[in-house]
Amino acid sequence: MTTDTHQIIEQTRHWVQQLIVKYNICPFARREVERKSIRYSVAENRKPQAVLQQLLDEAKHLDTTPETETTLLILPSGFEGFYEFLNLVDV
Template sequence: MQYTNAAYIAQTRCWLENVVLKHNLCPFAHKPFQGGQIRYVVTDSARPEFLLEDLQRELEHLRATPAEEVETTLLIHPGALEDFLDYNDFLDVVDALLAEEGYEGEFQVASFHPDYQFADTRPNDAENYTNRSPWPMLHLIREHSLEQAIASHPDVDAIPAHNIQTMNALGAEHHRKVLESCLQSGTETE
């Protein structure tokens, strides 16, 4: 099924609200979400090289836009890198782009994918859902803002353990159903 860009964004927002924010997986996400400072961009790029161009355009957009307007960007790419192993390999290319184009120290990119799997976990382990999103996605983060958020957080080192505990307590089946429910958001088709 081919969705509209509005549907991809609605599905992503549903996931953000019902997983990331609801379970406080990223305590730094609440402020930009509530302030309307998250930019949602859907790309129709189907090839990694075109996605890389889209990523660079979004990094430039973020660089040119004050944080008060756009704090962070979610680059949703439903037609590219649908296979998690290919997606995971692409993250090395993303890191190289950040270094080559002078974005290191200014931006970092977090990764989310419907089939996300951490090293040393099984595919169906609930903790993988901390990074499982409805669609493959790159999250562009301002380093300065992240540093400020970390400085004001009482125990940053406890966040990963909290997330794993939360995901495991709810179980993989719960998370699968939430993602499935989010995929029903904005189901108008093109």
Template sequence: MRPLTDDEAIFDATRHWLLQAVIGLNLCPFAKNVYVKNLIRYVIIRACEEPVILADIETEIRHLSATDSTELDTTLLILPDGFHDFDDFNGFLPRAERLLKRTKMTGVLQIASFHPEYRFADSRPDDIENYSNRAPYPILHLLRESSIATGLLAFPDASVIYERNQETLRRLGLEGWNDRMRNQFHP
């Protein structure tokens, strides 16, 4: 077996997290459908400078919005070289949201955020509940509002998802989480 390239390793780690955590723990009940239908685009953004990152995000916003949802439903923008510090990443999010507004995509697309050190407000860094938004790399998830609306038809009370995720993670615990993330395979 040939060694993985750096990008392949990043894609593998991201897919592993998606399969083991997001889909495997059912943290997002809408993710499995788009994954099985191969409607997820994975994009690595290598830039570290905010203006370049924003330009790359804008390119992907335009690409997603111009592509039919039966071909592409969602995009994961993976930033392995930038925003290692969660506070810097979190501080960048309002600029990404302003970009949605500037491209007139507010109400059409949303941005969800994930980070290896994700921390909800008023939580301690090691609280297991933070792991619902922890990923192997900083990730911006571009998703269609129409897909969210469709998903909510099956899950009309979205607050139940958050509460269920918190309970799932508390039952799993840090050791269980680490076991899931450690058992990465390479297809």
């Protein structure tokens, strides 16, 4: 894991703690944060096909790893544009 990847994951963990858990945006988040059952995965590739493959890989991981409750797939770059991101989500 690169320093940048580690920093991105730590920033996302902090965001989950300080926004999602603190303001109870997701009623299930606190328990999973406390259990450390959230997997954070950074999509470093900017190509939609590669990101979608990583999403499938994460789904497989969830199927085979019962101690992981959920995965947050983090897209730090490459899909900043609103329509770029929507096109990815649409696929």
